[in-house]
Amino acid sequence: MPESAYPPPVRPPSARPSANRPGEPPAVKAPPAVAVVLATTPGARLGCAEGTLVDRLADQLLTLEVTKVVSVFRPEPATAREPAHDPGAGATPEPAGPFGSSERFERFETSGTAGASGTSLASRTTGTTGTTGNVGISGTVDGVKGAEASEADAAVVEAVKGTGGDPVIEDAGRVIRSTGLVGDLRAVAAIARAGGGPVAVFPGDLVAHTEALALLLADPARGTGALVAAERDLPSSASPAAPSSRAPVRAERGRVVAAGNSFHTVAEPNARFRAVLHVGEADLASLAEVAEELANLARDRRLGGADDSEVADLLLAGLVRVGVAVRAVPLGLLHCARVSGQRDADAAIVRLAEVDEDRARLAAAVKSDDGFVATFLVSSWSGHLVRAAARLGLTPNAVTGLSVGLAGLSAVAFSAGQRRAQLAGAVLLFLSFVLDCVDGQLARYTRAFSPLGAWLDATFDRVKEYVVYVGLAVGYAGGADGGVTGPQGVWALAVAAMLVQAIRHMIDFSYAGARADAAGVDPIWERPGLGGSPDLPVHGGGDLSGAPSTPAAGRRGPAAGAAAGAAVMAGGAGPVAVRRGGGGLVVRLSARLDRNTASRWLKKIIVLPIGERMVLIAVTAGLFNARVTFLALLAWGGVAALYTLTGRIARSL
């Protein structure tokens, strides 16, 4: 085996130290995020009931789990170092600043884990703002740092000292001053380099439901994700001038595949980035690299008209372009928007109250890209079950267990072979499928998803289905033993139906695995077996000066070096591998079918996803007999296999 050609990477998660509780398996729990609040735009100082918008955001972050809050703001005297890039420089916040009172700042301190310092706001004044290269830390802060700051804070300071950039770090890393876009980006880079947990970036002029922020911050995985709103979900009242309306993205299969801003354009955007970005620990190195690169580009005026209100937009575009897998976290019914004026802010806050946050959370727990049966026959009413299960304190895994139990009962009923038992079996099977949907929704609703839960769910889906096949065959054969393969070969049919299903799954898995291997993306992002839009589009992605950018274009990790990264982000003709558009006709036909709602559903139904399978089994077994069920499964499954194979072979060529 040519081992040398494939250096075996060591599984990273197990390398992390874990704090084990006695008697429990090693639980690697990622620390909560470091929240970076960019209180640099005039909108951050807009008033609301809680003071300013930044105060409001600060209160919300307090209710969520965050390691600490780092605020970035402009120095008191408007130095206007970058008139060309910082049109808002003339309107920099007043010295009173984003955090109006020291009490509020104190509350931040107590919420954090990095040690509480009482001398917070006092150290905000320093004489070094506006100077380039030589970044100084005021004496007060140094004292604080020596006494109480964590190593991570010290690292932030060191990192910023080393870059020769603009931002000035004060107060042990909790307050950063920067004079413009370049400094903001360098500050983010420094925080990312310092580590100490995932990094979340918030604009100061944000009006959002706490629940919306929790979508990213309270996610147990603490991975990389961006809040997005589907185009159709955007409130029509959103003013076109609002900063958020400038950040188009294209999201596919739960992942941001192209992101734009005033400089980077996106072909066929289908969603808007809603200004909040959360970068997991695994991607911090990429974030630092991207932020640093963007800062250099901004310094060299190579980002067009991009200004300091677009820090998160630029970072998202950069991360996507270097191939970081960014989860697209849909807002659903929740609101999260940036505002540009007092009236805008007031209206946005009023709109927040119009949404029932719990209902929105429930709606968000329903998978958006599900099959026809799951969407219309189950998810349309399963929300009540989810809420009831949450109230009863059922865990998702317990619901999975209930679902398995119901499927077992259904198999027993089918094995009796009488009409009434068949009907009972059909009902039980459908209920089992409903619970199968509920467990996933409950996991998302309570944010209790775990790798083990996902594995149990998927594995027991298979066990349930094949046990039902056996039950059906037993019921059909009854007492009469019609030879080796049972009467009319029903046992052979049962085995054939099972094997066709298993091989169809293997086609899905293998194709998804091959695509993930080729793109260098983690298979965790690939959802195999979807009929809807199973593939990344082959046309150019986020177009930037004609340079196509699909996730395949930038490989993750050190391979995407600084030079290549700069080329990707600035639109130079970098050495990027462009995914070849193959299978022309079939792919184009498939894309055309996606445009029409009816044919899109047809495409999903034809591959016989689990919901359709369960209904097919329930209906045929309830009304006819097991032989009809198996023949239907074989016929439909065969067509589905041919359809899938044709499409995937066409896409591979």
Next chain:
Amino acid sequence: MHMTRVPRSSVVTYRDDGVLARGMGLLVAGQLPPLPPALAGAFVTGVMLLLGVAGADGPAVFAPAVALMLAGPGSSHPHDGRLDWLVPPILRLTEYGFVACVGFAWGVPRVLVFGLLGAMLFHHYDVVYRCRQHVYPPPWLASAGLGWEGRMLLVALGALLGIVTPVFALLALYLSALFCWESVTCWLAAPRSGVEAADLGGQD
């Protein structure tokens, strides 16, 4: 916690090669494209099964050896060709089809046919679902599970010696015990939360 290597290729992992297939792969050092021989192996196995499977002298008992000769050497290939993802499903088709046909043709009790196929299916699903959650199966598991070629050869050996039912029983017992035990112990050692979980499936 023990460190498990991330498999270098999903597709190669899904092949589920045993010792023999990997040994043959070493001989050609990855120079043989995997898809055409795997297709040929499946085709030959299918033809032999059609020609006759019932008797000890039927040609089907030699199908596994032929399939191994054809598809085995491809195991060391990185499987990065455009259509190489077809190889694992083809190997599954060959293996499942052969085992099911021999089982039915030799009148093996149904529970044993389902038992053996069930153990094999569990293993193949388990590998995929675990890789999705970053809980990778250890490299020795494929060897201990005998690989697709090892299981087929054992079943064929049973047919040659006329002891198909005992072979099915032993294999079903051994494989289900092995795969379940290994999976459970691996999950007990895996992190419970704080890592990305692939979305709970409901669509496959």
